[in-house]
Structures are given as C-alpha cells and as structure tokens.
Amino acid sequence: xxxxxxxxxxxxxxxxxxxxxxxxxxxxxxxxxxxxxxxxxxxxxxxxxxxxxxxxxxxxxxxxxxxxxxxxxxxxxxxxxxxxxxxxxxxxxxxxxxxxxxxxxxxxxxxxxxxxxxxxxxxxxxxxxxxxxxxxxxxxxxxxxxxxxxxxxxxx
Amino acid sequence: xxxxxxxxxxxxxxxxxxxxxxxxxxxxxxxxxxxxxxxxxxxxxxxxxxxxxxxxxxxxxxxxxxxxxxxxxxxxxxxxxxxxxxxxxxxxxxxxxxxxxxxxxxxxxxxxxxxxxxxxxxxxxxxxxxxxxxxxxxxxxxxxxxxxxxxxxxxxxxxxxxxxxxxxxxxxxxxxxxxxxxxxxxxxxxxxxxxxxxxxxxxxxxxxxxxxxxxxxxxxxxxxxxxxxxxxxxxxxxxxxxxxxxxxxxxxxxxxxxxxxxxxxxxxxxxxxxxxxxxxxxxxxxxxxxxxxxxxxxxxxxxxxxxxxxxxxxxxxxxxxxxxxxxxxxxxxxxxxxxxxxxxxxxxxxxxxxxxxxxxxxxxxxxxxxxxxxxxxxxxxxxxxxxxxxxxxxxxxxxxxxxxxxxxxxxxxxxxxxxxxxxxxxxxxxxxxxxxxxxxxxxxxxxxxxxxxxxxxxxxxxxxxxxxxxxxxxxxxxxxxxxxxxxxxxxxxxxxxxxxxxxxxxxxxxxxxxxxxxxxxxxxxxxxxxxxxxxxxxxxxx
Numbered sequence: 001x002x003x004x005x006x007x008x009x010x011x012x013x014x015x016x017x018x019x020x021x022x023x024x025x026x027x028x029x030x031x032x033x034x035x036x037x038x039x040x041x042x043x044x045x046x047x048x049x050x051x052x053x054x055x056x057x058x059x060x061x062x063x064x065x066x067x068x069x070x071x072x073x074x075x076x077x078x079x080x081x082x083x084x085x086x087x088x089x090x091x092x093x094x095x096x097x098x099x100x101x102x103x104x105x106x107x108x109x110x111x112x113x114x115x116x117x118x119x120x121x122x123x124x125x126x127x128x129x130x131x132x133x134x135x136x137x138x139x140x141x142x143x144x145x146x147x148x149x150x151x152x153x154x155x156x
Numbered sequence: 157x158x159x160x161x162x163x164x165x166x167x168x169x170x171x172x173x174x175x176x177x178x179x180x181x182x183x184x185x186x187x188x189x190x191x192x193x194x195x196x197x198x199x200x201x202x203x204x205x206x207x208x209x210x211x212x213x214x215x216x217x218x219x220x221x222x223x224x225x226x227x228x229x230x231x232x233x234x235x236x237x238x239x240x241x242x243x244x245x246x247x248x249x250x251x252x253x254x255x256x257x258x259x260x261x262x263x264x265x266x267x268x269x270x271x272x273x274x275x276x277x278x279x280x281x282x283x284x285x286x287x288x289x290x291x292x293x294x295x296x297x298x299x300x301x302x303x304x305x306x307x308x309x310x311x312x313x314x315x316x317x318x319x320x321x322x323x324x325x326x327x328x329x330x331x332x333x334x335x336x337x338x339x340x341x342x343x344x345x346x347x348x349x350x351x352x353x354x355x356x357x358x359x360x361x362x363x364x365x366x367x368x369x370x371x372x373x374x375x376x377x378x379x380x381x382x383x384x385x386x387x388x389x390x391x392x393x394x395x396x397x398x399x400x401x402x403x404x405x406x407x408x409x410x411x412x413x414x415x416x417x418x419x420x421x422x423x424x425x426x427x428x429x430x431x432x433x434x435x436x437x438x439x440x441x442x443x444x445x446x447x448x449x450x451x452x453x454x455x456x457x458x459x460x461x462x463x464x465x466x467x468x469x470x471x472x473x474x475x476x477x478x479x480x481x482x483x484x485x486x487x488x489x490x491x492x493x494x495x496x497x498x499x500x501x502x503x504x505x506x507x508x509x510x511x512x513x514x515x516x517x518x519x520x521x522x523x524x525x526x527x528x529x530x531x532x533x534x535x536x537x538x539x540x541x542x543x544x545x546x547x548x549x550x551x552x553x554x555x556x557x558x559x560x561x562x563x564x565x566x567x568x569x570x571x572x573x574x575x576x577x578x579x580x581x582x583x584x585x586x587x588x589x590x591x592x593x594x595x596x597x598x599x600x601x602x603x604x605x606x607x608x609x610x611x612x613x614x615x616x617x618x619x620x621x622x623x624x625x626x627x628x629x630x631x632x633x634x635x636x637x638x639x640x641x642x643x644x645x646x647x648x649x650x651x652x653x654x655x656x657x658x659x660x661x662x663x664x665x666x667x668x669x670x671x672x673x674x675x676x677x678x679x680x681x682x683x684x685x686x687x688x689x690x691x692x693x694x695x696x697x698x
Contacts, residue, residue: 054277059220090277100276103216107224 035085035135037150038123042130044068048149054089056133058100059110064133072113073122073134081119081137088152164337165330169322176318183314184307191303198302199238199295200269203288206233207271211286214244215273218284223253230255233288238298240291244273246284267292332362340369348377407514413490413507415444415455427484427514428474449473454486458510462490471517483521487513534608536585537592545607545615549669552619553662561622562662565632566676567595569612569639570654570688583645587653588612594638598631615673623661623693632657632691640689656683657691665694 037053039045045064055061056072064070075082083094090097104110116122119136126134127145140146210229217225230242234255242255267290275281332354339351350370357363401408407427409420417438425435428447444451450473457468467489474482492508532544540548552562569591576584588608595606595616603619616635621628639655658679660666665675675694683692 051278058277059222092277100216103213103225104220104222107217107222107228109224110220110222 034154035088035137035152036139036148037133037135037152038126038140038146039133039149040127040130041145041147043147045149046147050089050150050152053150057089057113059104059112069131070133071129071131073125073132074113074115075119075122076115076117084137084154085135085152088154164334165326168325168330172318172322172325176314180311180314183310187306187310188303191306192299195299195302196295199290199298202236203238203269203290206236207269207286207288211271211273212276214286215276215283218244218246218252218273219276226253238291238294239288241289243287244284245287247282252284329362332357336362336366336369348373350374405515409443409512409514411443411510411512413510415442415458415510416440417443418509424514427516429482447474449475454488457486457488458490461488471521482516482518485515485517537589537608539592539614540605540607542607542609545605545609545617546669548605548607549617552617553669561620561625563618563621563623563625563628564660564672564676565616565618565635566658566660566673566680567614567616567635568656568680568684570656570684572612572653575651575653579645579649579651583649583651586645587643587651590643591639595635598634598638600627600631621661623664628659629691632659636689636691654689656680656688658683659691659693
C-alpha cells in the first residue's frame with residue numbers, strides 16, 4: 001500500500017497518475033480520502049490555512065495564528081491515515097516525513113506531535129483539550145464537540 | 157652512468173640540460189599558474205559541494221529553529237580547513253548562528269559563498285541563507301602547494317626526459333663517435349691499421365663512418381705507397397743525374413747575365429785549378445773575371461750567344477792560378493728570361509741565365525805547343541830550326557814597316573868538321589849546344605833570335621837594328637870572341653873552333669828574306685876567304 005503511494009509520488013503526474021488512481025480506487029484506500037483537521041469547539045480558532053497547519057505539525061510553530069498555545073496530535077507511526085494526512089498536507093510520503101523528524105529528533109530540541117493510538121482516541125482527546133488540534137479521515141458530522149478548521153483534499 | 161669525458165659529450169649534455177631546463181621553466185611556469193587556478197577552482201567546488209550536502213539539513217534546522225542542528229551543520233562545514241567562518245541567517249537577514257569564535261570581519265564578495273535556504277515544504281519560500289567565508293590565506297597556501305607540486309612534476313619530468321635523451325644519445329651516438337675520434341687521433345700518420353668496428357653499429361651511420369674512414373685510410377695507404385715508389389724512382393734518377401753532374405769530366409756552371417756564379421759542379425774547380433777551396437766561395441762573385449785570363453772574350457761570347465740564340469764555343473786561356481798556363485774549351489749559351497706573366501719566375505731567372513761547359517784542354521794545348529815547338533826549333537840545340545827562323549823573319553818583315561830595321565847575322569863555324577872527325581859526333585853535338593848558349597848569352601832582347609839552318613850554320617836575327625847600329629856590330633864581335641874560346645867537353649877533352657859572320661840589314665840589303673840571307677851569306681864567304689874568325693857587313697844593294 002505504501003509502495004503504491006510511493007509509486008504515485010515518484011511518477012510524473014498525468015497519465016500514469018490517473019491510471020494508478022483508477023486502479024487504487026477499487027480498493028477504497030484511505031490514502032485517497034480527504035482529511036478533516038479538527039479543533040475543539042471551545043477553541044478560539046475558527047479556520048486555518050494549510051501553511052499554518054504545516055508550521056504546527058512540522059515543529060516550526062507552537063502556537064495558533066492568534067497566539068494561543070497549540071498542541072497538535074498525530075496518529076501512530078505506521079498508520080495509513082497518518083500517511084494520507086502528511087501526503088495531503090505536505091505532498092511528502094511517510095519516509096520523507098520520518099527522515100525529516102529523525103534529523104530534528106537527533107538534536108532533541110524539537111519534538112514531533114504526540115502520537116495517539118487511533119482516530120477514536122484522537123477525537124476524544126481533541127474534544128476535551130482546548131489547545132489541541134488533530135485530524136480525522138472521516139467527516140465528524142455527528143460530533144458536536146469538534147470543529148473542522150480545514151479540509152485537506154486528497155492529492156491527485 | 158658515464159660522466160662526460162669529451163667535449164662532444166659535454167656539449168651534448170649541456171644542450172640536453174639547457175633544453176630541459178628551458179622546457180622545465182616554461183612548463184613549470186604554466187603548470188604553476190594552472191595548478192593555482194585548479195586549486196582555486198577545486199576549493200570553490202569543495203565548498204559548493206559541501207554546501208549542497210548540508211543544504212537540506214540546514215534548511216530543516218532553520219525551518220524548525222533548531223539551533224543544535226544548526227550547530228551540527230556549522231561545525232561540520234567549519235571542519236574543512238578552507239572555511240574561515242560559517243553563518244546561518246534567517247529570511248530577514250538576522251544571524252541565527254555563527255560558526256567561528258574569531259572576530260568575523262566582513263569578507264569580500266569573492267570569498268563569501270551565500271547559499272539561500274528554502275523551506276522544506278514550500279520551495280517558493282526562502283527561509284534564510286547559509287554564508288560560508290573561504291579562508292583566503294589557506295586557499296592561497298593550498299593553491300601554492302598544488303602549483304608547486306605540478307611545477308615540480310613538470311621539472312622532474314623534463315629532467316628525466318633530458319637525462320634519458322642524453323644517456324641514449326651518449327650511448328648510441330656520441331660515445332662511438334668520441335671513441336672513433338680518439339682512435340683516429342691516436343693513429344700514427346701513414347698507418348694502414350683499419351679502425352675497429354664499434355659493436356652494434358655495423359649497419360647504421362656510425363658503421364658507415366667507420367667503413368668510409370677505413371676506405372679512406374686504405375686508399376691513403378695505397379697512394380702513399382705509390383708516392384713512395386715514385387719518389388724512390390725519382391731519387392734514383394736524381395742520384396744518377398747528380399752522379400753525372402758531379403763526376404763528368406766537363407765543368408758545368410750556371411751564371412746570371414752579369415756573369416756571377418749561381419751554381420756549378422765540382423769539375424769546374426778541377427778545370428779552373430787550385431786556389432779556390434770550394435765552389436761556395438765563388439758563388440755570387442764575377443766568375444768570368446775570376447776564371448778567365450781575358451774575361452772580355454767570354455763576355456763577348458755571351459753577347460753573341462744571346463744575340464744569335466745559339467751556343468758559342470772557344471778555347472779560352474784561364475787566369476794562371478799556379479804559375480802554369482791553363483786552357484779550357486768553353487761552351488756558352490744563354491737561356492732567355494721567362495715571360496713576365498709567368499708567375500713562377502723568380503728574380504734570378506728574370507734576366508735569363510748563362511749555361512756554360514768547361515773542358516780542360518791544358519794537356520792538349522801543351523801537346524799542340526810542343527808540336528809547334530818541335531816544328532820550329534832544332535831538337536839538339538833548342539834554337540829555331542830553318543823553318544822557324546824563316547817564319548820569324550817573314551813575320552817581322554810582314555808586320556814591320558819600312559823604318560823598323562832588322563839585321564841578320566849569318567854564322568858559319570870554322571873547324572867544326574875536324575872536331576867531329578877527331579872527337580866524334582857526340583862531342584860535336586856538345587860543341588854545337590854550347591855554341592848556341594854562348595850566342596844567346598850575347599843577345600840583348602828576347603826579340604833577338606837564334607836559328608840553326610845547317611850542320612854548323614846559324615842565323616841570328618836582331619830586330620830593330622839597322623846597318624849603322626853599333627850594337628849589331630858589337631854583338632857580332634862579341635859572338636866571334638866568345639866562340640873562339642875553347643870548349644870544355646865531356647871526358648876532359650877540349651875543342652877549339654872559329655866562326656865567320658856575314659851581316660845584312662833590312663831594308664838596305666834587301667826587302668825579302670831570301671835577298672837578306674843571300675847578302676849575309678855572301679858577306680860570310682867573304683870573311684871565310686879573308687882569314688876567318690871575323691865578321692863583315694854585306695855591301696849595299698847595287
């Protein structure tokens with residue numbers, strides 16, 4: 001699965017990419033899915049740009065644009081949802097993201113977002129922590145405690 | 157390796173070294189510049205490569221504001237000796253971290269390499285830059301070292317090539333040539349010993365050289381041999397000619413036109429007689445004057461010879477050297493001068509030379525004189541004979557003029573026949589000889605002559621004496637007196653004779669010998685008839 005996504009990133013977009021997309025769509029993989037970035041409804045943050053989200057998740061910034069402290073959460077290291085999220089957010093696959101973090105973690109000064117066991121735990125933690133920010137692979141239509149501040153369209 | 161032991165090799169080595177040094181100088185200079193440029197370029201390339209290698213990490217460090225990671229990057233880059241200082245600045249130009257403790261003066265634009273850092277997630281966003289300042293001193297040091305290395309390599313290569321060329325050249329060309337030259341120089345002149353072949357050069361130019369030299373040597377030897385044989389022939393021939401020249405009975409001499417001796421053979425000395433020790437003493441002196449009694453005759457002959465262009469010959473009397481008169485038959489010819497355009501003509505030959513031959517004819521002359529003497533003189537008494545006195549009188553009469561008188565005395569011995577009969581012919585001859593001596597003793601001059609014209613008849617001719625000349629009568633009287641004295645003969649015998657003399661004078665008693673003789677004879681008979689032992693003058697011609 002990760003091999004398939006890597007293939008996508010390697011190939012040039014266009015004919016090969018669309019062909020791969022057709023093939024993969026049959027498997028209904030989450031990698032194709034959109035990603036919903038959520039904060040608790042108690043948060044002052046109403047909306048976020050993709051760049052602001054990159055700064056938060058890639059360790060550049062520890063605060064929302066309005067200055068309030070931000071606590072981003074992540075999915076487990078090998079979770080398919082995590083791959084889809086970073087792919088949509090930065091255009092990079094997990095290997096690149098892991099490489100990026102491995103350099104920063106070597107210095108020990110900057111730490112990656114804290115991973116949570118799964119999407120349920122993510123939703124639960126974000127709902128309860130006003131500074132938190134997380135992401136989900138399904139639109140949280142029924143959940144009143146969460147606010148979607150950005151929808152990342154899956155990369156095509 | 158052989159050290160150069162000869163001029164050729166020395167020059168060869170010097171040329172090779174000089175060329176190599178020149179080449180090394182040029183190549184070294186070029187290599188130095190090239191090395192410096194290459195080192196510079198390599199340094200910049202190294203820096204750029206280093207920068208490219210750390211760019212990503214640096215960008216991440218800047219993106220995440222991770223100073224530790226920045227420090228890692230800066231330390232890593234700074235470890236390179238060419239790097240003087242490393243800075244990382246943010247997008248606003250503020251220095252985030254500086255990589256060197258030393259005070260950092262702002263470097264020149266050439267020595268600072270600035271690499272912009274892009275956001276890892278957005279290539280369009282520049283989030284900072286990395287500045288690397290190159291250590292100029294270090295760079296120069298490295299560049300110089302590189303340049304020196306290259307230059308030294310070129311010089312070393314050039315030297316190696318020069319040495320190789322020299323050794324090869326020396327081994328292949330100059331050594332054989334030098335050896336050849338020494339062998340040739342050491343060779344004695346005229347040697348026919350061929351040169352040794354240098355090994356390994358039989359089929360190249362050096363072999364050809366040796367072959368040519370040997371050919372030349374053998375040709376030379378043959379030519380020398382031929383020349384030697386020719387010279388021997390010529391020497392033998394010359395010796396023969398010299399022998400002939402030296403030993404011939406003819407005296408051969410060469411004079412210049414003034415008569416000075418140029419050369420002559422030893423026989424010349426023999427012919428001209430003693431007094432001159434060596435021919436060399438005569439050289440350059442007037443030969444004609446020294447040798448001939450009458451040099452003007454010889455000179456006249458030379459003039460004639462030159463005029464007629466033929467050889468003149470004559471019997472010439474030589475200057476008396478030892479008292480005895482000597483004669484030589486002399487041949488003289490003149491070799492005319494060479495033409496003036498003849499370059500070889502020397503000053504001596506300019507006037508021409510006189511070639512002469514002398515034969516000693518003294519003996520022959522002597523014989524001739526003796527013969528003539530025998531023809532003219534009486535063998536017994538030494539007085540002239542009839543023929544001799546006749547000729548003498550005729551000569552005088554032919555040459556003398558009318559005033560030059562001549563008186564003839566006609567003598568007839570009295571009593572001579574009795575002496576012959578009594579004492580024998582031998583004593584008669586003695587009387588005759590003594591009588592002539594007594595007559596001659598009474599004569600005055602050598603022009604007065606005594607002749608025996610018969611057994612006991614004599615004629616005395618007194619030149620320059622006329623009939624009135626008292627001297628003539630006195631002579632006649634003296635002769636009579638002397639002959640009347642006794643004659644002492646061999647064996648103690650004593651003989652006495654008398655004499656009758658008739659006188660006649662030219663021109664009174666005749667113009668010719670016969671008339672004079674006849675007149676004198678008549679006068680003598682008159683004396684005989686009138687008592688003998690007296691003298692009388694003929695009567696004057698009627």
